[in-house]
Amino acid sequence: MGYRIAIFDDNKNVRESISLLLSTQHDFELVGSFSNAKDCIADVITCNPDIILMDIEMPDVSGIQAVESIKKEFPSIQVLMQTVFEDDERVFDSICAGASGYILKNQLNNKLIDFIRELHDGGSPMSPSIARRVLNKMQLAAPDFKVETHNYHLSAREKEVLACIVNGLSHKMIAEELSITYETVRSHVKKIYEKLHVVSIAQAVSKAMKEKLV
Amino acid sequence: MGYRIAIFDDNKNVRESISLLLSTQHDFELVGSFSNAKDCIADVITCNPDIILMDIEMPDVSGIQAVESIKKEFPSIQVLMQTVFEDDERVFDSICAGASGYILKNQLNNKLIDFIRELHDGGSPMSPSIARRVLNKMQLAAPDFKVETHNYHLSAREKEVLACIVNGLSHKMIAEELSITYETVRSHVKKIYEKLHVVSIAQAVSKAMKEKLV
């Protein structure tokens, strides 16, 4: 089965050299080549690719916006970002937008073919320095991932009330929201405090958010 | 400049075959080979490696615990995890513990040399499927990363007070904590609410934690 590949890049030379490179592989088929991501959804519908090579810096619509809308419409398409930039922000925005790989353009020529195959086989090709950035970011965010998640045995109703509290509603507003009386809200809150071992709204919100209880 | 490499792996065959593989590279030097991470800190001091190949599953002390303590003591040593496991938990625990790369053992033979060089050059070699898991994890955690971080121009003192509130202290306790009067705390709180555009403790805590203001 061949790979259907599309390119978005505003640089004509880049598009042409990639086209030439892809043509050396008998099982690669370049089904689309676009200088602009303005109509990327329509373009993708037209050419129906499996894999998209996406430049980040393009006029009008950035590659990051493009990958976001493409992945929303076609989650199974794999997008490989390619750029000269490797600042943290662009890297993480791309990944969060749904890119499955991120490579620097200086590595284009020699490795692109391998990277595309790796992508197709369920891998996530990244330039070495990008991969390092990604790991560093995860290490920084480690506390966010490693949440000690006790189970406080809150009932469904109690979780609802707690969610309202975290969203900043007063007891009175929670009563309205859940169509119960103020006194019932108070009963739930008392029970929540007991179960979480807290004694105030501030502590409850803090604990709920820290331990992702809502 | 040569690479000083140490191995931790409980399987003697693995250690020997890696040793053999490394010996084919004139600039690689195997400075230590250990079947156990019990004394990993002492071992590392003794053999002084630049790079460590760490097996995950070892008796007594796991590779994850080992990398955690090694990175704590010697942050500049690069650790490459190698394992047959690729469950999410072990992958992320390893990365959070400070590993700079993570490769599956079935790819050992042919690629290990390249991976070690990549690691040494500031990259983070990962097996393709591992890289994909890492990106998926980041995408899932995207909301945690993409914090719209307004600047509310809180003064240093106001941030202190806000931190106390988030930690669940009452105004009275904050007064004691910061050695100011109760009324001053209330003044700060008023100002904080004004700047954050909130009207209650719950909202303040919620906003402060969501936007990582403390």
Next chain:
DNA sequence: TTTAACATCCCCTATTTGTGGTATTGTTTA
């Protein structure tokens, strides 16, 4: 079938918090 947990509602009291002011002092900056 008794018990336990849950959801609902009510009362009383005390404390904490929210809102509106005012005021002094020192520092920074336009």
Next chain:
DNA sequence: TAAACAATACCACAAATAGGGGATGTTAAA
């Protein structure tokens, strides 16, 4: 140097929250 901000402190009143009860009906588990 005047204006703006920051940190401190106080007062008064209103509203919200916290803690102690008690009560009822339902449902699910032992």
